[in-house]
Amino acid sequence: MPDRSTENRASLMGWAFVAPALTLLGIFMAYPILWSLYMSFQTGKGMNFKFGGFANIIRLTQDPVFLRALSNTMLFLVIQVPIMLILALLFAAALNNPKLRGRAILRTAIFLPCVTSLVAYSVLFKSMFAIDGIVNDTLMTLHIVAEPIRWMIDPFWAKVLIIMAITWRWAGYNMVFYLAAMQNIDPSIYEAARIDGVPARARFFKITIPMLKPVILFTTVLSTIGTLQLFDEVNTITASQGIGGGPADSTLTLSLYIYNLTFRFMPSFGYAATVSWVIVILVGILSWVQFQVAKDR
Amino acid sequence: MSLTSKLTSLLMQAALWLAAFISVFPFYWMIAGATNTANDITGGKFTLGSNLIPNITKFFELVDVPRIFFNSFFVAIAGTFFTLAISSLAGYGFEIFRSKTRDRVFGGLLLMLSVPFAAMMIPLFVMFSAAGIMNTYLAIILPGVASIFMIFYFRQNTKAFPSELRDAARMDGLKEWQIFIKIYIPVMRSTYAAAMIILFMTNWNAYLWPLIVLQTNEMKTIQLVVASLATAYTPDYGLIMVANVLATLPTILVFFLLQRRFVEGMLGGVK
Structure with a gap:
């Protein structure tokens, strides 16, 4: 035949x-x-x-360094991802207005950070946030702070610095996804809403946000995966003498801990692999939760 | 327009310009830094200085710059080329020759897409050590060559490849591989261009895997050099900024020359 x-x-x-x-x-x-x-x-x-059976899993629960890396990573995730995505959404909504002057320049400028390598921008942030650096100088000149902030010495400010740095690098990147999706929304929907007297804020929450749901889900999942694997920044910005995650492990992440377990300390491959599977499981659970939340709304 | 809405619009514009300034300032900071001394940089000097030549000289004395650049370009270009070839073949195959089994395999690939690199890093390291290919170009390139994301991207874009072209080519007696090379690649060149830009950037900017694989100074890429200079006990920011400008220049050039394609490539997978 x-x-x-x-x-x-x-075939x-x-x-x-x-x-x-x-x-x-x-x-x-x-x-x-x-x-x-x-x-x-x-x-x-x-x-x-x-x-070793479950020996590694038992070790996880008793390992203060792992627990710190886990809580740091989750903290970055819970605080940084929402801030970044909301900023990106606001930028996109503002830039989607065709009457806005300087639209192309603004869009290019806000997008520009994501062409830098993670190493390159980390170095820039490290130098700008030096104790006598440009950022502290500016803050003191503007009388926002009285004394220089100890960005890379104080555990709290070190975390803030990492969050600001990642937001700088990725907000514009996510904005481009939202902008592209907004441009696919039929303008006549907005026109009809305007004629019906729906105010701008309601148009944003009742039309734009629901229409963008798939893209918001996509960027949330992508950012979650990215943040759970955070490595380059904390191995550069808050590193001193070649050891990342400082000060006193306050910016240590799961990925960095895996790297340390494998390459910095006496190699402990089995245990490092267990930590890496914590990331896999977290990615799985969080992606699933995000899909469920998106489905219900 | 009412007064309040005028005021909101004005505030919004101010906020946007502030965000644009914050986004661009570090680029200026990097260029200004290349002309200043290390002390000036960490002291917050943001005007241009006169230390550019000494910074460049020091950087070239400390680092074998031509070699480092060769490494970076070689890895980025070869990595991009092979990834494009292997992944576009697969994307084309998955879309044109549909079958239940292959669709299931493809579904499995998408599932693997969400497994983070951290989970593969240690076995890959052990495998490459055992194979004796650590510290080689091959070792940097190999794990990324078959990219699930790129296979997905090419499969999505192949949906737009007109089937009439394939039918006509078959009538002319072209073999399947000839159709791929002589018809598909030229027709899909904008898809390739967008993918090429994204891959070049990813490969050029790679850090973690090269950091694991590369052990000697003469094999290092520019990203590794910048990172190791910056995490030294007393980093010399003057020469680091010179290195940083050089590390960033290729990707900035690609971005400004090919901005539209760049965004297309980024959005490619979501379409």
């Missing part, structure tokens, strides 16, 4: 096109994922493994 042979040929062709990618993904993604799951049940230092 000629039909069947063309079908088989097409074979299909596999031929996807085979190189699937092979590579199998070796460099699927296999490492499964291996690290297996590793997380192994204990021991260096390359001497033995089966």
Whole structure:
């Protein structure tokens, strides 16, 4: 039957096109994922493994450094992501107004931070927030503070600094997603609402926000995954003498702790793998919750 | 317009210009910093200084700049090229040759997309050490070459590839791989261009994996050099700013020359 042979040929062709990618993904993604799951049940230092059952999970609950890294990461997530996404949404709503003067310049300027590498902007923030640096100078000149803020020495301000830095880098990035989605909303909907006398604020909450729900969900999930893996910034901005996450581990994140466990201390691969699976599970749970919340509304 | 709405609009504009200023100022700060001494920079001097030449000289004395740049460009370009080739092949294959099994495999890939890199990092490190390819270009590039995100991106965009073109090419007796190379790639060149920009930026800016893989100074990329200079005991910000300008210049150029494509590539996966 000629039909069947063309079908088989097409199927074979299909596999031929996807085979190189699937092979590579199998070796460099699927296999490492499964291996690290297996590793997380192994204990021991260096390359001497033995089966440890739930030993690593018990160790997690008793490890103050892990608990600190976990609470820092969650704090960054809970405070930074909403601030950044709300800012991005406000910028997008304002820039979506065609009557706004300087729209193109403003949009480009606010988007610009996301072309910098994480390392490059981290270095800029590190130098601007030096104790006698430009930011403290400006704050004191404007009489907002009386004494210089100890950005990289005080645990509280170090966290604030990291949150500000990430917001600077990513707000414009998220704004572009919202702007693109807003431009897809049919202007006649707004026109009709205006004629019916719906005020601007209500138009924003009753039309724009519901229409943007899929994009808001997308950016929330993406930002959650990104923040749970926070590494570059805390390994640069709040690092001193080559060790990140300072001062006194106040900006230590889960990813940085995994890095330290693997490469800085006597390598403890099994335990580090367990910590990495905490991130996997958190990503899974939080993405699921975010999808549920988006579905209900 | 009433007075209050005029006032709100004015306030809103002021806020936007302030946000734009905050967004752009660090770029100016970086350029000004390249012309100042380390003490001036951490002392908050934001006017241009006269220390540019000494900073450049010091940077070139301390670091093998041509070599570092070669490393960065080589890794970024080769990584981008292979990722485009492998991922566009797969995206095309998943979309053009639909089958139940392959659709299921694709669904599995999307599930893997949300597994963070941290969970693969340690096994990858052990694998690459055992294979004896640590500290090589290959080691930096290899884990990223088959990118699920890019496969997804190409699959989405292939939906817009006209099937009449494929049918006509088949009538002309072209083989499947010829259709891909002679018809698909030229027709989809704007899709490739957008993907290329995003990949180049990602590869150029990569930090964590290269930090794990690269062990010697002559293999380091510019990002690693900047980071290691900046986390030293007493960082010399003058020369660091020179390094930073050089590390950022390629991506800024790409952005300004190809802004529209850049945004297209970024939004590509969501369409």
